[in-house]
């Protein structure tokens with residue numbers, strides 16, 4: 001592994017716990033700027049200067065700012081100076097050689113972005129003679145490319161039989177030393193998958209799946225791990241249970257909703273998707289106002305997630321469906337235009353609230369990754385934290401590299 005650098009691209013062992021405390025402090029201090037539900041708000045709740053700045057921005061400007069970390073800081077950095085001091089890992093610690101170098105026959109069937117992510121991930125896998133375990137492998141594209149490039153023995157664990165079969169077929173076709181094990185990593189049988197003399201690779205393993213890996217690997221003392229976590233909110237508890245004793249002591253309490261916000265950054269939402277989303281939120285808010293008028297209950301009552309077709313038809317049909325879902329008896333439908341107007345105003349308000357809330361998405365994710373990093377340190381691992389690829393390639397670009405202290409050269 002490359003050595004730690006000053007600019008925060010690689011975080012060294014000593015810097016990790018210090019940064020965890022720093023990020024937790026920032027998140028706690030600014031809690032009322034991000035830890036709330038925008039659907040519940042009727043007005044901007046912050047200081048006059050910040051509210052005025054938000055009122056001066058159009059919907060298009062808010063959308064552009066939301067997509068750009070640099071613009072976010074340019075517009076709002078002065079209100080939150082501590083945010084500008086956090087290393088937020090937007091750029092890869094270093095770049096792999098060109099994607100074109102992977103033989104086409106090996107990368108056939110992997111979509112372009114995923115292929116680049118895998119190449120970047122492989123770029124950071126240190127050489128070792130250990131057998132490799134690929135955790136929650138899908139079709140095992142990562143394991144296959146690594147088996148070919150490093151001549152490594154790879155075992156790929158995956159739950160879905162179809163994906164195992166397809167992956168195994170590809171490995172056989174290219175005569176690669178990769179075998180698949182179909183298993184549920186959350187079950188008791190998964191305990192036998194982890195060993196001490198092993199190198200584990202996990203790319204985009206969702207919430208509980210990577211927590212399970214950390215639990216099992218630290219129990220047996222697996223020699224080396226390279227993990228890119230994702231979907232932190234996919235856990236069985238309503239409230240986040242910090243892993244490290246250091247994070248437990250920070251007193252930062254996170255709901256599953258907060259964890260969801262950490263992964264809501266979208267790099268490539270197309271214009272059509274963005275428009276549909278705008279309609280969806282506007283209609284949900286407009287319907288909620290109607291419900292409020294009919295029931296007298298002002299508190300926002302969320303609807304479940306709904307198929308997209310409801311938001312490309314007529315508002316009146318959506319209202320009838322939403323009312324049926326909430327067992328609300330509708331009188332003859334009133335004129336819905338004022339509700340739509342108010343829904344649009346509240347949508348605008350929500351974008352302004354989100355412009356501020358979203359400043360804290362990345363620090364929140366950083367905190368969650370650092371918790372995993374410190375936990376591994378507490379279990380006797382040497383840990384490095386870095387971005388394995390640019391944020392633009394995938395927002396889930398945090399990578400943890402951990403080796404047992406007795407094997408620091410891996």
Ligand SMILES: C[S@@+](CC[C@H](N)C(=O)[O-])C[C@H]1O[C@@H](n2cnc3c(N)ncnc32)[C@H](O)[C@@H]1O
Pocket residue numbers: 114135136137138139142157158159160163183184185186202203204205206209
């Ligand atoms: C987000 S995908 C990542 C796949 C691959 N690592 C990649 O980066 O493309 C997560 C994978 O975990 C698998 N999975 C989900 N639950 C699982 C479980 N309980 N045990 C094993 N694999 C599971 C899914 O089927 C899916 O292939």
